[in-house]
Amino acid sequence: MERLVRRLPAQVKVAALVGFALAVVAVPRDALALHAGHAVLLAAVVLAARVPGRALARGLTVEVPFVAFALFLPFVATGPRVEVLGVSLAQAGLAGAASLLVKATLGMLAAVTLASVTRPAELLDGLRRLRIPAQLVEIGAFMLRYVEVVGDEWRRMGVARAARGFVAASPAAWPALSRSVGALFLRAYERGERVHLARLARGYAGPTGAGGVPATAAQWCAGAALPAAAALVSATGLLGGWGA
């Protein structure tokens, strides 16, 4: 089963992720319980593909801004209000926050699952085969190639700052940090230019066609299992009057 998931062509897995996410967000915010079905389906895939729990937990940190926004919602939303521990909160805001959190978490877990069962290069091939504009895929490929280089530059800049007595302990350090980010951006931009020139020098004339392998009908069907089941959960719940 693990091999089946991992061996599916990337375009199938990307399409499955998008389908699953659409099924999840189609659920109205009052029908939260439907997401339990989605969670079970996703858990089945996670277990089948043996995605390490640590990778899932690390991936969820990307969600932090959504969590912050969701926590904010009950305070600012309008409409009827309820008292929770003496604090007046908007009912609509609470429901919205809960729905946002659950949907973001499900989507994020699905994305992390995809990332852990697909090598980055395969992912890019998959995106090309899904006819994502070549320029966007090229940007993604560039980022993959250079994110470590830029990260390494950032680390060395940090060492050089510390060597001159810099300690990032308070907001007073923010101007220096933001200038470092600016300098890093300039250097990354200039490196991008140099890399581009170096590619032109080797006859680069625009993105080339998709690599990877085409998916068979059976593989598309296997890949459709998750989003189809998720859509079924959403649809039965909705037709059964959950969202009414």
Added chain:
Amino acid sequence: MTGPILDVRGLTFAYPDGRPVLAGVDLRVAAGERVALLGPNGAGKTTLLLQLNGILRPASGTVTVAGLPVTPRNLREVRRLVGVVFQDPDDQLFMPTVRDDVAFGPANLGVRGAKLDRAVADALAAVGMAEAAARPPHHLSLGERRRVALATVLAMRPALLVLDEPTSNLDPVARRELAEILTGLDVAVLMVTHDLPYALQLCERSAILSGGRIVADGPTGALLADASLLAAHRLELPFGFDPAFGRR
């Protein structure tokens, strides 16, 4: 003469994966002395350099700078005393103008106002870059950027200047200009380099770091004349260079 500016004793260090890099380094640099640290790639030179101002902490052994042990409590003063010029000036220069960049270090030490202006002006004058004060660092040539990087640490009035590969990628004129600046400074210098003629030109003494240990320490001319010593530690003089001829 007082004690050494730099005193490294029994320094060991291993990477987090357990791979040993420094296996008991002993090295001393006296006030005003210029010492070259030579060694093959991967010998641990840069690692040693980052120990000198406490960016890396030793597994065992001690580093003392101007009598001050390098410990977390003394870091601020140690980083003022030890000025590190990194190999890639772009790592060091990130402010919008040269002036701001040179002011960054002393400002971190609490220097303000007219004193800061003077520190910046003096440091830029010392490296011949006073006219570039208002220019953005990334518009300078590599030689100019390296000189500004030197100014950024000179502005902190260090007792020991640590240079990591100061001549890498410099053209011969920029290389000579840097040598003239360095010989004119009244500060102890520890220079990590592969540029053996440069070591001979600038440093009366050299130490060879190999396999995480100082395997030789003596007059630069004598070390460079010892062909078997150089060969044993993957050091090589440039073609046609005679260390006896090069000695002034």
